[in-house]
Amino acid sequence: MKAGTGRGGGARRRVLAALAAVALTGGAVAGAVVVASQAGAATTTLRSLAEAKGKYFGVGAEESLLTGNSSYANIAATQFDMITPGNEMKWASVEATQGTYTWGPADQMVAFATANNERVRGHNLVWNSQLPSWLPGSFTSAQLQALLQKHITDEVTHFKGEIYTWDVVNEPFNGDGSYVQDLWYNAFGGNNYIADALTWAHAADPNALLCLNDYNIEGVNTKSTAMYTLVKSLLAAGVPISCVGLESHFVLGSVPSDMQTNIARFAALGVHVQITEVDDRILLPATTANLAQQATDYGNIVTACLGVTLCDGVTVWGIDDGNTWVTSTFPGYGAPLMWDANYVTKPAYNAVVTALGGTVSSTSASASASASATGGGSSGCTVAYVPNQWTGGFTANVTVKNTGSAAWSAWTVTFAFPGDQKITNAWNATTTQSGAAVSAVNMSYNGSVAAGASTNFGFQGTWTSSDASPTSFKVNGTTCT
Numbered sequence: 001m002k003a004g005t006g007r008g009g010g011a012r013r014r015v016l017a018a019l020a021a022v023a024l025t026g027g028a029v030a031g032a033v034v035v036a037s038q039a040g041a042a043t044t045t046l047r048s049l050a051e052a053k054g055k056y057f058g059v060g061a062e063e064s065l066l067t068g069n070s071s072y073a074n075i076a077a078t079q080f081d082m083i084t085p086g087n088e089m090k091w092a093s094v095e096a097t098q099g100t101y102t103w104g105p106a107d108q109m110v111a112f113a114t115a116n117n118e119r120v121r122g123h124n125l126v127w128n129s130q131l132p133s134w135l136p137g138s139f140t141s142a143q144l145q146a147l148l149q150k151h152i153t154d155e156v157t158h159f160k161g162e163i164y165t166w167d168v169v170n171e172p173f174n175g176d177g178s179y180v181q182d183l184w185y186n187a188f189g190g191n192n193y194i195a196d197a198l199t200w201a202h203a204a205d206p207n208a209l210l211c212l213n214d215y216n217i218e219g220v221n222t223k224s225t226a227m228y229t230l231v232k233s234l235l236a237a238g239v240p241i242s243c244v245g246l247e248s249h250f251v252l253g254s255v256p257s258d259m260q261t262n263i264a265r266f267a268a269l270g271v272h273v274q275i276t277e278v279d280d281r282i283l284l285p286a287t288t289a290n291l292a293q294q295a296t297d298y299g300n301i302v303t304a305c306l307g308v309t310l311c312d313g314v315t316v317w318g319i320d321d322g323n324t325w326v327t328s329t330f331p332g333y334g335a336p337l338m339w340d341a342n343y344v345t346k347p348a349y350n351a352v353v354t355a356l357g358g359t360v361s362s363t364s365a366s367a368s369a370s371a372s373a374t375g376g377g378s379s380g381c382t383v384a385y386v387p388n389q390w391t392g393g394f395t396a397n398v399t400v401k402n403t404g405s406a407a408w409s410a411w412t413v414t415f416a417f418p419g420d421q422k423i424t425n426a427w428n429a430t431t432t433q434s435g436a437a438v439s440a441v442n443m444s445y446n447g448s449v450a451a452g453a454s455t456n457f458g459f460q461g462t463w464t465s466s467d468a469s470p471t472s473f474k475v476n477g478t479t480c481t
Protein backbone atom coordinates (compact mmCIF):
# COMPACT_ATOMS: atom_id res chain seq x y z
CA MET A 1 0.00 0.00 0.00
CA LYS A 2 1.27 3.43 -0.88
CA ALA A 3 0.53 5.94 1.84
CA GLY A 4 -0.07 9.64 1.82
CA THR A 5 0.06 10.31 -1.91
CA GLY A 6 -3.38 11.40 -3.07
CA ARG A 7 -4.72 14.85 -2.26
CA GLY A 8 -8.34 15.84 -1.86
CA GLY A 9 -9.57 19.26 -2.91
CA GLY A 10 -9.74 20.42 0.70
CA ALA A 11 -6.20 19.23 1.27
CA ARG A 12 -4.91 21.03 -1.80
CA ARG A 13 -6.61 24.27 -0.78
CA ARG A 14 -5.12 24.18 2.69
CA VAL A 15 -1.62 23.45 1.39
CA LEU A 16 -1.82 26.25 -1.16
CA ALA A 17 -3.05 28.61 1.53
CA ALA A 18 -0.11 27.65 3.72
CA LEU A 19 2.39 28.16 0.88
CA ALA A 20 0.86 31.50 -0.01
CA ALA A 21 1.21 32.58 3.60
CA VAL A 22 4.89 31.61 3.54
CA ALA A 23 5.45 33.68 0.42
CA LEU A 24 3.67 36.71 1.85
CA THR A 25 5.28 36.76 5.25
CA GLY A 26 8.67 35.35 4.35
CA GLY A 27 8.29 32.45 6.68
CA ALA A 28 5.50 32.53 9.21
CA VAL A 29 2.16 30.83 8.63
CA ALA A 30 -0.45 32.13 11.03
CA GLY A 31 2.14 32.38 13.75
CA ALA A 32 3.58 28.96 12.98
CA VAL A 33 7.30 28.45 12.83
CA VAL A 34 8.43 27.52 9.35
CA VAL A 35 11.74 25.94 8.62
CA ALA A 36 12.94 25.77 5.07
CA SER A 37 14.45 22.69 3.46
CA GLN A 38 16.69 20.69 5.75
CA ALA A 39 19.19 20.17 2.94
CA GLY A 40 22.65 21.15 4.04
CA ALA A 41 21.61 21.42 7.66
CA ALA A 42 24.74 21.75 9.72
CA THR A 43 23.28 20.27 12.85
CA THR A 44 21.82 17.05 13.96
CA THR A 45 18.07 16.85 14.32
CA LEU A 46 16.04 13.80 15.29
CA ARG A 47 14.25 13.98 11.97
CA SER A 48 17.39 14.12 9.83
CA LEU A 49 18.96 11.22 11.70
CA ALA A 50 15.77 9.15 11.51
CA GLU A 51 15.33 9.89 7.81
CA ALA A 52 18.89 8.72 7.15
CA LYS A 53 17.76 5.37 8.63
CA GLY A 54 14.56 5.30 6.56
CA LYS A 55 12.37 6.15 9.58
CA TYR A 56 10.38 9.11 10.78
CA PHE A 57 10.60 10.81 14.17
CA GLY A 58 7.28 12.25 15.28
CA VAL A 59 5.67 14.21 18.06
CA GLY A 60 2.22 14.23 19.60
CA ALA A 61 1.53 17.95 19.77
CA GLU A 62 -1.18 20.41 20.75
CA GLU A 63 -2.40 23.24 18.59
CA SER A 64 -2.65 25.69 21.51
CA LEU A 65 1.07 25.21 22.24
CA LEU A 66 2.10 25.41 18.58
CA THR A 67 0.47 28.81 18.37
CA GLY A 68 1.06 30.08 21.92
CA ASN A 69 4.54 28.87 22.82
CA SER A 70 7.37 29.70 20.44
CA SER A 71 9.98 27.46 22.10
CA TYR A 72 7.63 24.52 21.74
CA ALA A 73 6.69 25.46 18.17
CA ASN A 74 10.29 25.85 17.14
CA ILE A 75 11.22 22.38 18.37
CA ALA A 76 8.09 20.90 16.76
CA ALA A 77 9.07 22.55 13.48
CA THR A 78 12.72 21.57 13.44
CA GLN A 79 13.24 18.27 15.27
CA PHE A 80 10.34 16.20 13.96
CA ASP A 81 8.99 15.11 10.59
CA MET A 82 5.65 13.67 11.75
CA ILE A 83 2.95 15.24 13.88
CA THR A 84 0.07 13.58 15.71
CA PRO A 85 -2.62 15.95 16.98
CA GLY A 86 -2.83 15.04 20.68
CA ASN A 87 -6.55 15.78 20.96
CA GLU A 88 -7.64 17.88 17.99
CA MET A 89 -8.89 15.02 15.78
CA LYS A 90 -10.74 13.14 18.53
CA TRP A 91 -14.51 12.93 18.21
CA ALA A 92 -15.15 15.26 21.16
CA SER A 93 -12.98 17.89 19.46
CA VAL A 94 -14.37 17.67 15.93
CA GLU A 95 -18.08 17.28 16.71
CA ALA A 96 -18.81 18.72 20.15
CA THR A 97 -22.31 19.59 18.89
CA GLN A 98 -24.01 16.86 16.92
CA GLY A 99 -23.99 17.68 13.22
CA THR A 100 -21.58 20.63 13.49
CA TYR A 101 -17.98 19.92 12.62
CA THR A 102 -15.10 21.96 14.02
CA TRP A 103 -12.06 21.21 11.89
CA GLY A 104 -10.11 24.43 12.52
CA PRO A 105 -7.53 23.36 15.13
CA ALA A 106 -6.79 20.08 13.35
CA ASP A 107 -6.59 21.83 9.98
CA GLN A 108 -4.11 24.30 11.44
CA MET A 109 -1.94 21.46 12.67
CA VAL A 110 -1.99 19.89 9.23
CA ALA A 111 -0.97 23.27 7.78
CA PHE A 112 1.86 23.55 10.34
CA ALA A 113 3.07 20.08 9.39
CA THR A 114 2.86 20.80 5.67
CA ALA A 115 4.65 24.13 6.03
CA ASN A 116 7.50 22.37 7.83
CA ASN A 117 7.66 19.42 5.47
CA GLU A 118 6.24 17.02 8.04
CA ARG A 119 3.62 14.29 7.72
CA VAL A 120 0.59 13.69 9.94
CA ARG A 121 -0.72 10.71 11.89
CA GLY A 122 -4.47 10.92 12.37
CA HIS A 123 -5.56 10.14 15.94
CA ASN A 124 -8.14 8.67 16.41
CA LEU A 125 -11.42 7.52 14.88
CA VAL A 126 -12.91 4.95 17.27
CA TRP A 127 -12.40 5.04 21.03
CA ASN A 128 -14.50 4.93 24.15
CA SER A 129 -12.86 8.03 25.58
CA GLN A 130 -13.03 11.73 24.67
CA LEU A 131 -16.42 11.25 23.02
CA PRO A 132 -18.76 14.22 22.67
CA SER A 133 -21.12 14.48 25.63
CA TRP A 134 -24.19 14.12 23.38
CA LEU A 135 -23.16 10.64 22.28
CA PRO A 136 -22.98 8.01 25.05
CA GLY A 137 -26.23 6.76 26.51
CA SER A 138 -28.56 8.43 24.02
CA PHE A 139 -28.84 6.06 21.07
CA THR A 140 -29.91 2.55 20.08
CA SER A 141 -27.36 0.06 18.78
CA ALA A 142 -28.50 0.62 15.20
CA GLN A 143 -28.17 4.37 15.62
CA LEU A 144 -24.70 4.04 17.13
CA GLN A 145 -23.60 1.90 14.20
CA ALA A 146 -24.81 4.51 11.73
CA LEU A 147 -23.25 7.35 13.74
CA LEU A 148 -19.88 5.59 13.78
CA GLN A 149 -19.94 4.99 10.04
CA LYS A 150 -20.80 8.64 9.41
CA HIS A 151 -18.12 9.89 11.80
CA ILE A 152 -15.39 7.78 10.21
CA THR A 153 -16.46 8.57 6.66
CA ASP A 154 -16.76 12.31 7.25
CA GLU A 155 -13.50 12.70 9.16
CA VAL A 156 -11.36 10.56 6.90
CA THR A 157 -12.86 12.28 3.85
CA HIS A 158 -12.15 15.73 5.31
CA PHE A 159 -8.45 14.88 5.72
CA LYS A 160 -8.20 12.69 2.63
CA GLY A 161 -4.66 12.73 1.22
CA GLU A 162 -3.24 14.53 4.23
CA ILE A 163 -2.88 11.65 6.64
CA TYR A 164 -0.02 9.16 6.50
CA THR A 165 -1.60 6.79 9.02
CA TRP A 166 -4.89 6.74 10.90
CA ASP A 167 -5.24 5.23 14.35
CA VAL A 168 -8.60 3.75 13.39
CA VAL A 169 -9.39 1.93 16.61
CA ASN A 170 -7.78 3.03 19.87
CA GLU A 171 -7.25 0.79 22.89
CA PRO A 172 -9.68 -2.08 22.15
CA PHE A 173 -8.16 -4.57 24.60
CA ASN A 174 -8.09 -5.11 28.33
CA GLY A 175 -4.87 -6.17 30.02
CA ASP A 176 -5.94 -9.82 30.06
CA GLY A 177 -6.43 -9.84 26.27
CA SER A 178 -10.24 -9.68 26.41
CA TYR A 179 -12.09 -6.93 24.53
CA VAL A 180 -13.09 -3.76 26.33
CA GLN A 181 -16.89 -4.08 26.46
CA ASP A 182 -17.50 -0.45 25.59
CA LEU A 183 -20.37 1.22 23.73
CA TRP A 184 -18.96 0.20 20.36
CA TYR A 185 -18.43 -3.42 21.30
CA ASN A 186 -21.94 -3.55 22.71
CA ALA A 187 -23.64 -1.72 19.83
CA PHE A 188 -22.10 -4.03 17.25
CA GLY A 189 -22.64 -7.17 19.33
CA GLY A 190 -18.92 -7.96 19.46
CA ASN A 191 -15.56 -7.08 17.99
CA ASN A 192 -16.90 -6.73 14.43
CA TYR A 193 -16.94 -2.95 14.94
CA ILE A 194 -13.18 -3.12 14.38
CA ALA A 195 -13.43 -4.69 10.90
CA ASP A 196 -16.25 -2.31 9.95
CA ALA A 197 -14.27 0.74 11.09
CA LEU A 198 -11.21 -0.30 9.07
CA THR A 199 -13.36 -0.97 6.01
CA TRP A 200 -15.09 2.44 6.23
CA ALA A 201 -11.80 4.27 6.76
CA HIS A 202 -10.22 2.51 3.80
CA ALA A 203 -13.15 3.38 1.57
CA ALA A 204 -12.75 7.08 2.45
CA ASP A 205 -8.97 7.26 1.97
CA PRO A 206 -7.48 4.17 0.32
CA ASN A 207 -3.94 5.60 0.55
CA ALA A 208 -3.73 6.00 4.33
CA LEU A 209 -2.16 3.29 6.44
CA LEU A 210 -4.69 2.03 9.00
CA CYS A 211 -3.57 1.15 12.54
CA LEU A 212 -5.01 -0.48 15.59
CA ASN A 213 -3.36 1.33 18.49
CA ASP A 214 -3.00 0.19 22.10
CA TYR A 215 -0.81 0.42 25.22
CA ASN A 216 1.01 -2.32 27.11
CA ILE A 217 1.43 -4.26 23.87
CA GLU A 218 5.11 -3.31 23.42
CA GLY A 219 6.55 -6.64 24.59
CA VAL A 220 5.31 -10.17 23.99
CA ASN A 221 2.53 -10.64 26.56
CA THR A 222 -1.11 -11.68 26.86
CA LYS A 223 -2.46 -8.37 25.59
CA SER A 224 -0.07 -8.07 22.63
CA THR A 225 -0.79 -11.66 21.71
CA ALA A 226 -4.52 -10.87 21.64
CA MET A 227 -3.72 -7.99 19.27
CA TYR A 228 -1.53 -10.30 17.19
CA THR A 229 -4.31 -12.89 16.91
CA LEU A 230 -6.82 -10.20 15.93
CA VAL A 231 -4.55 -8.73 13.23
CA LYS A 232 -3.92 -12.18 11.82
CA SER A 233 -7.63 -12.96 11.61
CA LEU A 234 -8.45 -9.56 10.07
CA LEU A 235 -5.81 -10.12 7.40
CA ALA A 236 -7.17 -13.61 6.72
CA ALA A 237 -10.64 -12.11 6.29
CA GLY A 238 -9.36 -9.51 3.81
CA VAL A 239 -10.03 -6.54 6.13
CA PRO A 240 -7.84 -3.50 5.27
CA ILE A 241 -5.60 -3.52 8.34
CA SER A 242 -2.10 -2.31 7.57
CA CYS A 243 -0.55 -1.23 10.83
CA VAL A 244 -0.26 -1.76 14.56
CA GLY A 245 0.52 1.14 16.90
CA LEU A 246 2.46 0.49 20.09
CA GLU A 247 1.68 3.47 22.33
CA SER A 248 4.69 2.95 24.62
CA HIS A 249 3.65 4.90 27.71
CA PHE A 250 6.32 3.49 29.98
CA VAL A 251 7.14 3.74 33.65
CA LEU A 252 10.88 4.25 34.14
CA GLY A 253 12.83 1.05 33.62
CA SER A 254 9.92 -0.94 32.16
CA VAL A 255 10.77 -1.06 28.46
CA PRO A 256 10.46 -4.78 27.70
CA SER A 257 13.65 -6.48 26.52
CA ASP A 258 11.63 -8.33 23.86
CA MET A 259 10.19 -5.18 22.28
CA GLN A 260 12.04 -5.75 19.01
CA THR A 261 10.97 -9.42 18.96
CA ASN A 262 7.37 -8.30 19.41
CA ILE A 263 7.64 -5.68 16.65
CA ALA A 264 9.17 -8.30 14.38
CA ARG A 265 6.33 -10.78 14.88
CA PHE A 266 3.77 -8.18 13.78
CA ALA A 267 5.97 -7.23 10.82
CA ALA A 268 6.16 -10.90 9.86
CA LEU A 269 2.38 -10.74 9.33
CA GLY A 270 3.04 -8.03 6.75
CA VAL A 271 1.71 -5.04 8.69
CA HIS A 272 3.58 -1.87 9.53
CA VAL A 273 4.44 -1.15 13.14
CA GLN A 274 4.57 2.38 14.53
CA ILE A 275 5.69 3.49 17.98
CA THR A 276 2.96 6.02 18.56
CA GLU A 277 3.01 7.76 21.97
CA VAL A 278 6.32 7.39 23.79
CA ASP A 279 6.83 8.81 27.24
CA ASP A 280 8.73 7.39 30.20
CA ARG A 281 7.45 8.63 33.51
CA ILE A 282 9.57 9.01 36.60
CA LEU A 283 8.37 8.78 40.19
CA LEU A 284 9.44 12.27 41.20
CA PRO A 285 11.85 13.72 41.99
CA ALA A 286 13.93 13.03 38.91
CA THR A 287 17.46 12.24 40.03
CA THR A 288 20.63 11.97 37.95
CA ALA A 289 20.29 8.19 38.16
CA ASN A 290 16.65 8.32 37.02
CA LEU A 291 17.53 10.50 34.08
CA ALA A 292 20.30 8.09 33.11
CA GLN A 293 17.85 5.15 33.25
CA GLN A 294 15.41 7.18 31.19
CA ALA A 295 18.11 7.74 28.58
CA THR A 296 18.67 3.97 28.45
CA ASP A 297 14.93 3.41 28.05
CA TYR A 298 14.57 5.92 25.20
CA GLY A 299 17.62 4.49 23.43
CA ASN A 300 16.20 0.97 23.72
CA ILE A 301 12.84 2.00 22.26
CA VAL A 302 14.48 3.60 19.23
CA THR A 303 16.85 0.68 18.76
CA ALA A 304 13.94 -1.80 18.82
CA CYS A 305 12.24 0.08 15.98
CA LEU A 306 15.42 0.50 13.95
CA GLY A 307 15.88 -3.26 14.04
CA VAL A 308 12.75 -3.99 12.00
CA THR A 309 12.28 -2.70 8.45
CA LEU A 310 8.49 -2.46 8.74
CA CYS A 311 8.75 -0.35 11.90
CA ASP A 312 8.13 3.04 10.28
CA GLY A 313 9.15 5.34 13.09
CA VAL A 314 8.81 6.60 16.61
CA THR A 315 6.51 9.34 17.95
CA VAL A 316 6.98 10.87 21.38
CA TRP A 317 3.87 12.05 23.25
CA GLY A 318 4.91 15.63 23.82
CA ILE A 319 8.03 17.77 23.76
CA ASP A 320 8.75 19.05 27.24
CA ASP A 321 8.19 17.99 30.83
CA GLY A 322 6.14 21.12 31.46
CA ASN A 323 3.46 20.04 29.01
CA THR A 324 2.57 16.39 29.41
CA TRP A 325 -0.58 14.46 30.21
CA VAL A 326 1.48 12.41 32.70
CA THR A 327 1.47 15.00 35.49
CA SER A 328 -2.32 15.14 35.67
CA THR A 329 -2.97 11.48 34.88
CA PHE A 330 -0.40 9.77 37.12
CA PRO A 331 -0.07 11.76 40.38
CA GLY A 332 3.47 11.71 41.73
CA TYR A 333 4.98 10.97 38.34
CA GLY A 334 6.48 13.35 35.82
CA ALA A 335 9.50 14.27 33.72
CA PRO A 336 8.65 11.72 30.99
CA LEU A 337 9.93 13.55 27.91
CA MET A 338 13.21 14.49 26.18
CA TRP A 339 13.21 18.21 27.01
CA ASP A 340 12.82 19.64 30.50
CA ALA A 341 10.28 22.34 31.28
CA ASN A 342 12.82 25.00 30.20
CA TYR A 343 13.28 23.34 26.80
CA VAL A 344 16.74 22.10 27.69
CA THR A 345 17.49 18.67 26.25
CA LYS A 346 17.77 15.84 28.77
CA PRO A 347 20.02 12.76 28.68
CA ALA A 348 17.16 10.91 26.93
CA TYR A 349 17.55 13.24 23.95
CA ASN A 350 21.24 12.49 23.66
CA ALA A 351 20.53 8.76 23.94
CA VAL A 352 18.06 8.98 21.06
CA VAL A 353 20.56 10.91 18.94
CA THR A 354 23.14 8.23 19.66
CA ALA A 355 20.70 5.37 18.95
CA LEU A 356 19.88 7.01 15.62
CA GLY A 357 23.56 7.00 14.71
CA GLY A 358 24.21 10.68 15.42
CA THR A 359 26.91 12.32 17.46
CA VAL A 360 25.97 14.23 20.54
CA SER A 361 27.07 17.81 19.98
CA SER A 362 30.32 18.37 21.86
CA THR A 363 29.20 21.84 22.89
CA SER A 364 26.19 20.57 24.80
CA ALA A 365 28.09 17.56 26.14
CA SER A 366 30.87 19.73 27.50
CA ALA A 367 28.34 22.22 28.78
CA SER A 368 26.77 19.66 31.07
CA ALA A 369 30.13 18.07 31.92
CA SER A 370 31.70 21.34 32.94
CA ALA A 371 28.55 22.33 34.78
CA SER A 372 28.63 19.26 36.94
CA ALA A 373 32.36 19.70 37.49
CA THR A 374 31.96 23.27 38.67
CA GLY A 375 32.03 23.57 42.43
CA GLY A 376 31.04 26.60 44.45
CA GLY A 377 32.35 29.50 42.35
CA SER A 378 30.39 32.69 42.90
CA SER A 379 29.56 33.26 39.23
CA GLY A 380 29.92 31.09 36.17
CA CYS A 381 28.09 29.89 33.12
CA THR A 382 28.22 27.50 30.21
CA VAL A 383 26.50 28.00 26.88
CA ALA A 384 25.43 25.50 24.27
CA TYR A 385 24.69 27.06 20.88
CA VAL A 386 22.86 24.67 18.55
CA PRO A 387 22.32 26.01 15.04
CA ASN A 388 20.19 24.60 12.27
CA GLN A 389 21.00 26.17 8.93
CA TRP A 390 19.89 26.10 5.33
CA THR A 391 20.82 28.20 2.34
CA GLY A 392 20.27 31.79 3.38
CA GLY A 393 18.60 31.09 6.70
CA PHE A 394 19.11 29.59 10.13
CA THR A 395 17.70 29.04 13.56
CA ALA A 396 19.77 28.69 16.71
CA ASN A 397 18.85 27.41 20.15
CA VAL A 398 20.94 28.74 22.99
CA THR A 399 21.00 27.00 26.35
CA VAL A 400 22.61 28.93 29.17
CA LYS A 401 23.46 27.22 32.43
CA ASN A 402 24.16 29.03 35.69
CA THR A 403 27.20 27.16 37.03
CA GLY A 404 27.82 29.65 39.81
CA SER A 405 26.56 29.41 43.38
CA ALA A 406 24.17 32.37 43.23
CA ALA A 407 20.84 32.59 41.44
CA TRP A 408 20.34 35.11 38.62
CA SER A 409 17.29 37.32 38.84
CA ALA A 410 17.89 38.65 35.32
CA TRP A 411 20.30 37.82 32.53
CA THR A 412 21.88 39.41 29.51
CA VAL A 413 23.78 37.13 27.16
CA THR A 414 26.24 38.81 24.79
CA PHE A 415 28.23 37.39 21.89
CA ALA A 416 29.43 38.24 18.38
CA PHE A 417 28.58 36.40 15.19
CA PRO A 418 31.70 35.34 13.24
CA GLY A 419 29.55 35.32 10.07
CA ASP A 420 27.13 37.83 8.56
CA GLN A 421 24.02 36.57 10.33
CA LYS A 422 21.08 38.92 10.88
CA ILE A 423 18.49 37.96 13.48
CA THR A 424 14.92 38.41 12.28
CA ASN A 425 12.99 37.12 15.30
CA ALA A 426 13.71 35.58 18.67
CA TRP A 427 11.94 33.56 21.36
CA ASN A 428 12.38 33.52 25.14
CA ALA A 429 14.61 36.60 24.89
CA THR A 430 14.64 40.10 23.43
CA THR A 431 17.61 40.47 21.10
CA THR A 432 19.31 43.57 19.81
CA GLN A 433 21.98 43.41 17.16
CA SER A 434 24.56 46.02 16.19
CA GLY A 435 26.79 44.78 13.39
CA ALA A 436 28.03 41.39 14.56
CA ALA A 437 27.40 42.08 18.26
CA VAL A 438 24.27 40.61 19.81
CA SER A 439 22.73 41.08 23.19
CA ALA A 440 19.88 38.85 24.40
CA VAL A 441 17.92 39.89 27.49
CA ASN A 442 15.51 37.69 29.45
CA MET A 443 11.75 38.07 29.15
CA SER A 444 9.55 38.84 32.18
CA TYR A 445 8.89 35.14 32.76
CA ASN A 446 12.39 33.62 32.54
CA GLY A 447 14.77 36.01 34.26
CA SER A 448 15.19 33.82 37.36
CA VAL A 449 17.73 31.05 36.97
CA ALA A 450 18.71 29.18 40.13
CA ALA A 451 22.29 28.06 40.72
CA GLY A 452 22.77 24.90 38.67
CA ALA A 453 19.68 25.56 36.53
CA SER A 454 19.49 26.39 32.83
CA THR A 455 17.45 28.57 30.60
CA ASN A 456 16.93 28.50 26.89
CA PHE A 457 16.28 30.99 24.14
CA GLY A 458 16.69 31.11 20.42
CA PHE A 459 16.33 33.04 17.25
CA GLN A 460 15.81 32.78 13.53
CA GLY A 461 17.66 34.81 10.92
CA THR A 462 19.32 35.13 7.57
CA TRP A 463 22.93 34.90 6.38
CA THR A 464 24.73 35.21 3.05
CA SER A 465 28.41 34.35 3.20
CA SER A 466 28.82 32.55 6.51
CA ASP A 467 26.68 31.04 9.28
CA ALA A 468 29.66 30.11 11.48
CA SER A 469 28.60 29.72 15.12
CA PRO A 470 29.72 32.15 17.81
CA THR A 471 32.19 30.56 20.20
CA SER A 472 32.47 33.00 23.08
CA PHE A 473 29.61 34.17 25.31
CA LYS A 474 29.18 36.34 28.36
CA VAL A 475 26.31 36.28 30.83
CA ASN A 476 25.87 39.43 32.90
CA GLY A 477 29.40 40.38 31.91
CA THR A 478 31.07 37.13 33.00
CA THR A 479 32.73 35.07 30.27
CA CYS A 480 31.28 31.57 30.10
CA THR A 481 33.41 28.46 29.87
Ligand code: XIL
Binds near residue numbers: 170
Ligand atom coordinates in the same frame (compact mmCIF):
# COMPACT_ATOMS: atom_id res chain seq x y z
C1 XIL B 1 -4.28 12.07 26.08
C2 XIL B 1 -3.92 13.53 25.81
O1 XIL B 1 -2.51 13.66 25.75
C3 XIL B 1 -4.47 14.40 26.91
O2 XIL B 1 -4.26 15.77 26.62
C4 XIL B 1 -5.97 14.14 27.07
O3 XIL B 1 -6.47 14.88 28.18
C5 XIL B 1 -6.24 12.67 27.28
O4 XIL B 1 -5.66 11.93 26.22
N1 XIL B 1 -3.60 7.15 24.90
C6 XIL B 1 -4.00 7.81 23.77
C7 XIL B 1 -3.99 9.29 23.73
O5 XIL B 1 -4.26 7.16 22.75
O6 XIL B 1 -5.04 9.79 22.96
C8 XIL B 1 -4.06 9.89 25.11
O7 XIL B 1 -3.86 11.30 24.99
C9 XIL B 1 -3.02 9.26 26.01
C10 XIL B 1 -3.26 7.79 26.14
